[in-house]
Amino acid sequence: MIQITVIQIDNYGPWTVTPKPRRESDLQALQSRLYSDLNLLFGAHKGLVFYTRFDNLIAITNGIDLITHKRIQENIRNRYPFTISMVIASGETPYEAQKLATETLQEYGSAKDENRREVLDVANELIDGYVQIAHIDINNITSYTDTLSTYDNYLNIKRVQLLLMEELLKHEALLFFVGGDNFMSPCNGMNEEDFLDIFDKVYKKLNFHLKAGIGVGKTAEDASNLADIGLEKIRAREVNKSVCFLKQDFIENPTFKRKICGVE
Amino acid sequence: MIQITVIQIDNYGPWTVTPKPRRESDLQALQSRLYSDLNLLFGAHKGLVFYTRFDNLIAITNGIDLITHKRIQENIRNRYPFTISMVIASGETPYEAQKLATETLQEYGSAKDENRREVLDVANELIDGYVQIAHIDINNITSYTDTLSTYDNYLNIKRVQLLLMEELLKHEALLFFVGGDNFMSPCNGMNEEDFLDIFDKVYKKLNFHLKAGIGVGKTAEDASNLADIGLEKIRAREVNKSVCFLKQDFIENPTFKRKICGVE
């Protein structure tokens, strides 16, 4: 079970244009700083936040309890011109968890309901589960960065992103862009072969080679750190394929007794 | 002529994994804060920055001279664990300008060249041109936000984004996501009909209705403010179509003597 928190700025659309449209560079500074702060605040407790739409964010929050969420909600209220609502949910897959969380949030009212403020709720029980994250990276993007135009590179990456999103969703996994040529996918339940298949499709359609470190841990940070180590193992050719699966020791679950990075 | 600045973090890829991979929540906080700061610093001079890949950013910088760029470059050097390179270029279209800027940057060495630091150059002359920006918005996204799951909404917006990117590129216009259901497109040279056609395609393929305020001004801020006003005019039904074109008085150019928001 992965634990997901859906975060939504309260009544944000109307605020951006009241009394008249606010300067766009200010809004960009505001939104990206909110995202930065949420990563510091959830990161302090080993969570990880993705900016998603900037007004609706998705966080992996295994191990982070309700009271900590409340403290983060207060922190934002104390320093920003708006408030945020948050609902936590757990699910077998990340897609399921975020869906459950969204449904509970929606019960409290519209994103544009001016009376709905600082919702904080748990859709189902907070369960000690695990997080599986794939850190996906394009091979040798620098050869493109150094030859194509900045925008063409960017467009290529967006194409890869959308294809990955469509393919991963079939496995109820999510995908987020984390900068450069890097993506992070919360992907509880998926295995190496699933990724190899998807990478194959991406290569056939878009001609980019992908690799992924996949980490399994108690928290988003643990999983993400292991995923990073996996990526480095691939780069260092310590494994001879484009996916490297690493898991934290704690997990007894026999379904994890799979080959770890090609070594039994 | 629009003036574009291409910004690249120097040798960033290697830094992220030296001596070992850095915590992802820290990298997210770092990158989004860089973006926030660049918007404050360029925004102080009426520029506008888009995060693009986070390690390669694109800014509209009409009216911002080289010495101001240099001061911004120093500011980042003084407060961040890395440095940035910047090249400025002008072009008839945004695509052309960013391409020229990238080419000049590439001549100085690779994005991963550890000896290439703080490039600052101008690809061609700094010319007093104008900026045309379309602020594109999805109609009534809130009805989806309040019913679909957060991730499904996000995926929809990514689909709209990629389609818009592909279509706008045919006009050498760029497109950036700015949060929520909003996109900004630097689009010098395009006209209302171009946008109406594209919106038609988006509706046919993806079933979303789009609208756009389009502003023309001396600086990114002027253009973007006018675009925002255009959007509000559409929302207020002061114009009876989904595109509203507004230009700053200063422009004498007869090619701009087109219908402004449906009124001759």
Added chain:
Amino acid sequence: MIQITVIQIDNYGPWTVTPKPRRESDLQALQSRLYSDLNLLFGAHKGLVFYTRFDNLIAITNGIDLITHKRIQENIRNRYPFTISMVIASGETPYEAQKLATETLQEYGSAKDENRREVLDVANELIDGYVQIAHIDINNITSYTDTLSTYDNYLNIKRVQLLLMEELLKHEALLFFVGGDNFMSPCNGMNEEDFLDIFDKVYKKLNFHLKAGIGVGKTAEDASNLADIGLEKIRAREVNKSVCFLKQDFIENPTFKRKICGVE
């Protein structure tokens, strides 16, 4: 026992002037953001940081373990152009604790030693103690803010600050300015009468009336929240003197069986 962490930027003096003196507005932005971040990061674990000299900071860290300190140290390394060293110590009084921490830090080398980086140590054991904080406030400063010049008001507050520092040090308590007309004093071991005496002296010398909420709790945040409530009780005249002492229930220690805000 109060737990104090002494934080020092490594080799900061030389950095500020290498290769030539850095722009002062950038340094101010850098230092205050470091302070801001440290408060978010320690605050996430109920600690509280004071800016002190900006290059040497003092934090109250009861309940925050070594591994959390290490994560904060990494976070700064990952986002700033410098690193920080930290030593934790506990003491009967805040003065004693910070002294012990400093001594241990000094053993590792000079603040300007370019080879000393990211010291992280504990001077003595981490003990479950308690924090006592006085939140001291000047009565009706607004009457001065609205009549004297900004600088004269500022000077007055600096005079009050220095006198408070000198007097509190006799009790081995520390004092930090927290903005406006507010001061925070970690003051384990002091009692109401001690404060009333000091406030008397301040009034006689500088003609300002002071009040203080004093909180005792397991963490800096608990203590500081109680201190704030104390201040509000005084403002609401729920207590009829200028000091209000509140303690968290947990404390069995008979030495705390004193009158709470004038009520037995």
Added chain:
Amino acid sequence: MIQITVIQIDNYGPWTVTPKPRRESDLQALQSRLYSDLNLLFGAHKGLVFYTRFDNLIAITNGIDLITHKRIQENIRNRYPFTISMVIASGETPYEAQKLATETLQEYGSAKDENRREVLDVANELIDGYVQIAHIDINNITSYTDTLSTYDNYLNIKRVQLLLMEELLKHEALLFFVGGDNFMSPCNGMNEEDFLDIFDKVYKKLNFHLKAGIGVGKTAEDASNLADIGLEKIRAREVNKSVCFLKQDFIENPTFKRKICGVE
């Protein structure tokens, strides 16, 4: 003539305790980030801000016009939970300028007036004057940092600060702490001898040797950069006294035809 802007958070005191006292670590993060941002925003136009009381700040703003102030005011409104008021004034001395600015601000209502929001005014004309700044530094503070306790060092610096404030005020100069063992004094009208006398007093009373680079320029940044160079000249023993006066070429004024750093 130096141009000073007095900045005040509107109705901040009541906000900090509504509906109940806000977490102190959040307030510290909020206030220091406001300060950081104001330095970035004014710094983008060569101004310099001092945190002063955090709720009342003083900025040197020569060369920065009213419309730029308005843009900064909007920027804060767009990103913070409060608004700020600002009044600009010029004076022969910094003290006089800030006094004038404060008086004009006070005419608009109390710092706690909930109906007074976003005052923006100019007390007298905006004149092209010059800025004189002394960057004052304690000699070899590191020998103390490495031997005394952190708090004792801090207290020493506060003692030096208050003595400097009292002495400089006799010359209508202001003094602000900028971190470490450094102070900045806007000091239009003062000369080298004035500083040597004051440093003598500080040495006699507190046993610290001080040095100062003094810069004169069109803007705060120009003056502050020159002051920094002056400090470095003293450190490098290029001048044989503890004050080094440097001025930007532009100034024709014969009163500046004084010895520059001991060289005619």
